[in-house]
Amino acid sequence: MKLTAMKFRSIACAIIGFVLLATQTHAQVVSPASITIDDNRIKAKLALSLLTEVDLTLEFENSIGLNTDSIEITAELIDPTDISIVSRLPSTLTNAIAGFPVLVSISPKADAGFGFEGPAMVELYTKAVHYDPAVPLRLFTSHDNGTFEDITTLTSSGSFRARGSTGRFSDFIILLDTRSPAAIINNKVNDLRNTLTANQYSVDAALYTALDASVSNIAHAVSGLDYAAAMVIVDHAISLAENANGAQLPNVWRSSGDIVNVQGELLTQLKTLRYSLRIL
Structure with a gap:
């Protein structure tokens, strides 16, 4: 819309x-x-x-x-x-x-x-x-x-x-x-980039490279207003994150607050970005 x-x-x-x-x-x-x-x-x-x-x-x-x-x-x-x-x-x-x-x-x-x-x-x-x-x-x-x-x-x-x-x-x-849809989407892409970068050293190197490339491609598609392409890349990144195991992508949150649930954070941001792209 x-x-x-x-x-x-x-x-x-x-x-x-x-x-x-x-x-x-x-x-x-x-x-x-x-x-x-x-x-x-x-x-x-x-x-x-x-x-x-x-x-x-x-x-x-x-x-x-x-x-x-x-x-x-x-x-x-x-x-x-x-x-x-x-x-x-x-x-x-x-x-x-x-x-x-x-x-x-x-x-x-x-x-x-x-x-x-x-x-x-x-x-x-x-x-x-x-x-x-x-x-x-x-x-x-x-x-x-x-x-x-x-x-x-x-x-x-x-x-x-x-x-x-x-x-x-x-x-x-x-x-x-x-806010305008473009501003919301750009903000979500930036948040996604920041979350991935902040947790780089806890993510498997090969998976990090693939996710980092996906985020860069999403940003490129969004900057070119190619939201259909951005949606496809977001879906691919979601698949990468969902199929990763705990050794590749930390996926546990516990009430002691001593570890970061990187999978949970990335999937949260990827899925809300997909929502914003879908309702354009």
């Missing part, structure tokens, strides 16, 4: 009435009203008010030590204009929304022995806002109070559902992202 300049102007005008509703109340932090763990899946329901509820789903390919005592889940109502939130946004064109000013935090306990392999799927579902394909609501995450990053792989109706993945845990939030 291509967003025209007129559509962006319309969205920008809608922000005045839809986004950045300043509130002066203190943050309300709640724990799940209910939580179930079934094999490698967690489902939690969090109610912040009569009108603001969120259902959280986490799914793991493989986990160890997953139980209600090993992971802490909370949600809080935030002020979208709070500097502690605004300072973590990636752009002035991304904003917390007044209809769902909710920050969900997932914090596995450091000494609980919990761990998982590869990317973990994260999904937020709420009836507080309604899905509109013309309004770019996206799922973002932030680690250690850092900048929020778009991890969206799906948005859909009923009333609003957003899905992504992560190689670690921290804060999750739905943001309105009115």
